[in-house]
Amino acid sequence: MNPLVIGGTGFIGYNIVKALIDKGFPVRSTRRESSNTLFLRKIKPQLVAADIEDRASLKLAMKGCDVVFMAAGHYPRYSVGLKTQVAYAVRTIRNVLEAARESGIGRFIFTSSVTTLRYAGGNRLVSEQDGIAEPPGRSVYFAVKYAMEREVIRELEDGMSGTILNVAGCLGPGDIKMGTGFFVVEMANRTLSRYIDGRINFVDSEDVAEAHIAAALHPNPARRYIVGNHNTTVSGLLAMISERYDVPMPRKKLPLGAGYRASLLKEYAGYIRKQRVSIPLEFVDMLRFGQHYDCSKVRSGLYNISTPLEITLDKSYNWFKKFKYIK
């Protein structure tokens, strides 16, 4: 396998690059001019400049590669301007897909999110069979993810060989931009005073990387796998962090409705001030429409994801501590 990882400077992409290098594959990773490459340079993939806005740069990056791991894709910095954000997401994923098709890429592995899966409501476990559906509410993040995945499905139905991995809340080493790991850092630094509860599923970032590689190597993978592990709640996670690292629980639990309204106002204020808010609206949307997942298909078909949540938390905590996110 001669893999290209698009988005190797991000959380999941970094873990894929690292796992590929550990297995001895000659890994190439894209980076943008503005990318933080501090962590990626340490593990020494071949770095090539490419941008999802620039199809020619993607084709150059794909030259000589037979597998593309697409772990980038538009992530709206602010949950504002749904139509514009979706249009941009579609345009850029089309650039990647068309570059892959024109380059004769043999396998396209697309990192998507569980947020694209049909919102079933109730308490039942959502599985791959539920498929994806127009996202509920007016979540910009959900809409962007859904639109990108729809484009990938279209390409796969048109004959491209590939797999979609719907990844749950990822925790572990390499959370450079502090995504889901925000819970660990804010709790450990005792700066999380309030929280919103909701259903969530967590998975170890290194397990996610292994599932991606297994999907690339599988002779005949399924079209879709839910890459998750632990069905829990935010309060369950926070209680575990509190006990494990001897830090207090946040003082206040906000009701979902009040939390959403407060977050919506802060998001718009942050957008105007060009400052990303500490709890972005997409996090709240993930809890508003949080679901639990049946993750058996990935375990039986691709990779036996089984890292205990306590171990994943320790890996995440130690990584953030080492790199001074935790004071």
Added chain:
Amino acid sequence: MSGITREKIQADVLKIIALLGETKPEQLKLEDRLREDLGFDSLKSMEALSRITELYDVDPELDEVMELKTLKEIVDYMVKTLIK
């Protein structure tokens, strides 16, 4: 690395910080702290350090560079690494 002077490193550091901070190099002071004085969040701070070290092809010890807070500390780190 030959031909590299402290002045050149300092000028490059100020240029990159000014670019990311949307200001002019002459408006920056070496005592400025990335977060408190220039308003950089952790992501922008890392992007700055990434660009500076990449410009000089320096492979930094990550736990060391994460400790750098002021522009002077960044310049000193680069000088220490490049001018032995």
